[in-house]
Amino acid sequence: MQFGEIYGNDALKARLKKMVDEDRLSHAILFVEQEGMGGLAFAIALAQYINCTDRGQDSCGECPSCRRIAKLAYPDVHFAFPVNTSPKLSDQEKKKPLSSYFLSDWNNLVAANPYFDSHELYEALGIENKAATISVHEAREIASALALQPFESDYKIMIIWQPEKMNTEAANKLLKLLEEPPAGTYFLMVTQSLESMLTTVRSRCQIIRLQPMEREEIADVLCKRYELERPLALDFATLAGGSIGKAFSLVENADSGSMLDDLLRQLLDASLGKSLPGVLDAADALAALGKDKQKQWCVRSEGFIRKMFLSAKGLEGISFAGADDLQYIKKQVPRIKDSFYPRAAAALDAALRLIDSNVSAKLIFTDLGNRFYLYI
Ligand SMILES: [Zn+2]
Structure with a gap:
């Protein structure tokens, strides 16, 4: 990956190149970002x-090392990231899971989208919902990889993603290396949570913060990459809060998001039209979704109800509603009682709490639909 391929943070690109050119790059760099801002892309471009x-x-x-680093297949650039056991591992590997067992999944993900978030990584590794860590076994691997002479160049680079997932034992193993790395060794680390990093590790690094991208800048990228109309691209860019990776994921998951939003509109329209069968249809469709989608729906819907409430109060400017949402909201809000919004939000909260309990989904969403019907 070249710096020129990374979105945003141009001043940082220039600064890093200058540090390398003037031979004053710190041997332990810690990129601090919010998820999806490109910290990993920066680490790879810097290694290249x-x-x-x-x-x-x-x-x-074009040179052999550029080509191989771009393919993530260079023997002197190593990756370490948090892992856990996964059905993808053999019984033997499950005893002490290491990053190296997951390298092909990691490489595929980075090649497809270096702006991925934690959830996307853990899904790719098959370790969803488990607490992933950088263990002392991993730290031992890191130390031994760096103890070897470089194979092809004068440098050995260790890229560590989410060093905050290192436990104290692992960190202790690496402290000496971080403090006095062998000649030509660089640690390039990327964290989204500086405050959860062990002070012993972070105090040995030069901290480099990535800046959020401007909304307009993100919209430009989205227009080109997905051929979106500009107003829609601006909507996604607003929601992305400066993270290009988040913007990509919002666009790519928009189908399932808009399916969920459609179900809310169906429920609101049926309630406003006093159509009990319509309300029950929407409730049935919601009950048929998986639990994760149901929870996502409750959260999204609460957000949407909040936008409606702000619009009812004449504050649509701060509601961050997209153009399409706003059109719908403006049409329906005059027909809705003011008391509906807090009551609907409370009903969504109650449903969200019940989804993980043993209450049947059909009962939860029929009750919720009924409340919308009565409150609206
Ligand atoms: Zn080159």
Whole structure:
């Protein structure tokens, strides 16, 4: 990956290149970002720039090391990230899971989208909902990989994603290396949670913060990449809060999001039309979703109800509603009682709490539908 391929943070690109050119790059760098801002892309581009044999304004992208780093297949650039047991591992591997067992999944994910978030990584590794860690076994692997002479170049680079998932034992194993790394060794770490990092580790790093991208800048990228109309791209960019990775994931998951929003509109329309069969149809459709989708629906719907409430109070400017939502809201709000909004939000909260209990989904959503029908 070249710096030129990364979205945003242009000043940082220039700063990093200058540090390498002037041979004053710290041996332990900690990129601090919010999920999806490109910290990992920066670490890879920096590794490529350090190793490139024909550097210009950027790494050349053509020399053998550039080509192999771009393919994530360079023996002197290593990756470590939090893992746990996964059905993908053999019984033997499950005893001490290591990043290296997951490398092909990791490489595929990074190649497809280096702006992924934790959820996307853990899903790719098959370790969803388990607490992933960087264990002392992993720390031992890191130390032994760095103890070898470089194979192909003068540098050895260890890219660590989410070093905050390192436990104290693992960190202690690495402290000496971080403090006095062997010549030509660089640690490039990427965290989304500086405050949960062990102070012993973070105090040994040079901290580099990524900045959120401007909304307009994100919208430009979305228009090109997905051929979106600009107003829609701006809506996604607003929701992304400066994270290009979040914007990508919002666009790519928009289908399932809009399916959920459609169900809310169906429920609201049937309630307003005093159509009990329509309300029950929407409730049945909701009861048929998986629990995760049901919870997502409750949360999204609460957000939507809040937007309606703000619009009812004449505050649509701060509701961050997209153009399409706003059109719907403006049409329906005059028909809805003011008391509906807090009562609907409370009913959604109650449903959200019940989804994980033993109450049947059909009962939860029929009751919720009934409340919408009565309150509206
Ligand atoms: Zn090169």
